[in-house]
Amino acid sequence: MKILIMTDMEGISGVVVWEQVMGGKPMYEEGRRLYTEEINAAVRGAKAAGATEIVVVDCHGAGEGWTFNSLIPELLDPNCEWVAHHPWSRYTELLEQGCDAALFVGMHARANTPDGVMCHTISSTTWRNLWFNEDLVGETGINAALCGHYGCPVLLVTGDEATCREAKEILGKDLPTVAVKRGLSRYSARQIPPVRARKMIEEGARQALELKPDVQPYVPAKPTTITVELSTVDTAANFQGRHGVEFIDPLKLVSKGEDWMEAWNQIWSWKT
Numbered sequence: 001m002k003i004l005i006m007t008d009m010e011g012i013s014g015v016v017v018w019e020q021v022m023g024g025k026p027m028y029e030e031g032r033r034l035y036t037e038e039i040n041a042a043v044r045g046a047k048a049a050g051a052t053e054i055v056v057v058d059c060h061g062a063g064e065g066w067t068f069n070s071l072i073p074e075l076l077d078p079n080c081e082w083v084a085h086h087p088w089s090r091y092t093e094l095l096e097q098g099c100d101a102a103l104f105v106g107m108h109a110r111a112n113t114p115d116g117v118m119c120h121t122i123s124s125t126t127w128r129n130l131w132f133n134e135d136l137v138g139e140t141g142i143n144a145a146l147c148g149h150y151g152c153p154v155l156l157v158t159g160d161e162a163t164c165r166e167a168k169e170i171l172g173k174d175l176p177t178v179a180v181k182r183g184l185s186r187y188s189a190r191q192i193p194p195v196r197a198r199k200m201i202e203e204g205a206r207q208a209l210e211l212k213p214d215v216q217p218y219v220p221a222k223p224t225t226i227t228v229e230l231s232t233v234d235t236a237a238n239f240q241g242r243h244g245v246e247f248i249d250p251l252k253l254v255s256k257g258e259d260w261m262e263a264w265n266q267i268w269s270w271k272t
């Protein structure tokens with residue numbers, strides 16, 4: 001059984017402010033330790049359920065050389081391998097080979113979610129809203145669509161309560177989730193301590209992979225329209241003149257493709 005674990009840092013227990021997720025800040029060292037140990041919990045759960053190949057992909061942009069490179073190598077569970085510093089949402093090797101399930105750990109809610117701790121969609125300064133056809137999505141939706149393109153279901157999402165709610169909206173009510181905190185605002189939360197949160201995640205991963213709940217791969221209807229609402233007019237330049245991309249007002253663009261991947265490729269670059 002091949003398992004892909006896609007991870008982010010904002011949805012980890014104990015992490016509530018940018019200083020804990022930005023490389024070079026003193027608090028970042030605490031954040032990355034909490035991050036690594038919560039990933040290890042999911043690896044243990046996957047292993048206990050019978051996974052034979054577990055690949056962890058660090059999807060957190062911590063800045064500079066820390067971007068997609070926040071996990072502490074020597075603390076990582078030896079039962080996994082991990083992908084560091086690869087362009088965001090572009091690691092597809094395992095999916096191409098035929099991946100049985102994906103687990104998303106430490107996710108945060110999409111932009112403009114009042115109880116979403118550090119909520120944003122890709123970039124807190126560039127993207128305001130993102131839709132796949134009629135679905136308003138955040139990063140959980142993007143990564144689920146990437147997995148769905150290859151027929152791989154997402155069987156666990158962890159993060160704060162807002163993230164879990166958002167994930168069920170996209171992937172269905174049967175999706176197993178583990179909420180490790182409840183956002184009280186964008187930068188505060190009532191939390192479950194890491195030691196207990198890790199047990200919940202380990203158990204959640206094991207159960208999800210053993211019981212295989214009825215969660216279908218997320219495949220937006222074809223042809224697919226992706227709509228992006230930008231935060232500021234100057235960021236529009238990044239998307240102007242691209243094949244398949246059309247502006248419908250100064251801050252809103254649409255990308256149309258035969259399927260989700262074609263529409264996504266027209267707007268999402270390979271740069272880190």
Ligand SMILES: [Zn+2]
Pocket residue numbers: 008009010059060061
């Ligand atoms: Zn992140």
